[in-house]
Amino acid sequence: MAHGVCELLWIRNLLKELGFKPKYAMQLNCDNKAAIDIAYNPVQHDRTKHVEVDRHFIKEKLEAKIIKVSFVKSEDQLADVLTKAITGRVFHSSLSKLGIDDIYIPT
Known part of the structure; x- marks a missing residue:
């Protein structure tokens, strides 16, 4: 998910440079419910220590309403x-x- 967020931010910045100001949060689709729950959940769990930096990066973009993550079936x-x-x-x-x-x- 963190790599997907980076790609969305790159596209968002490119669109800004071309003169298209984004009006809405960019949609990131994910087929992993656990990853979505971890991104939205403010509580840090012991099982997520290895993804702590990525989780905070994604959470920061979610709170700023730059991205929106939704579930898509596989x-x-x-x-x-x-x-x-x-x-x-x-x-x-x-x-x-x-x-x-x-x-x-x-x-």
């Missing part, structure tokens, strides 16, 4: 078709959403 993540082993149903659904058609399908 099967709705279009990038998964390129990065993970997924079921055939999810694979074909993702290809359809991306506009990729089978040119060899009989008509």
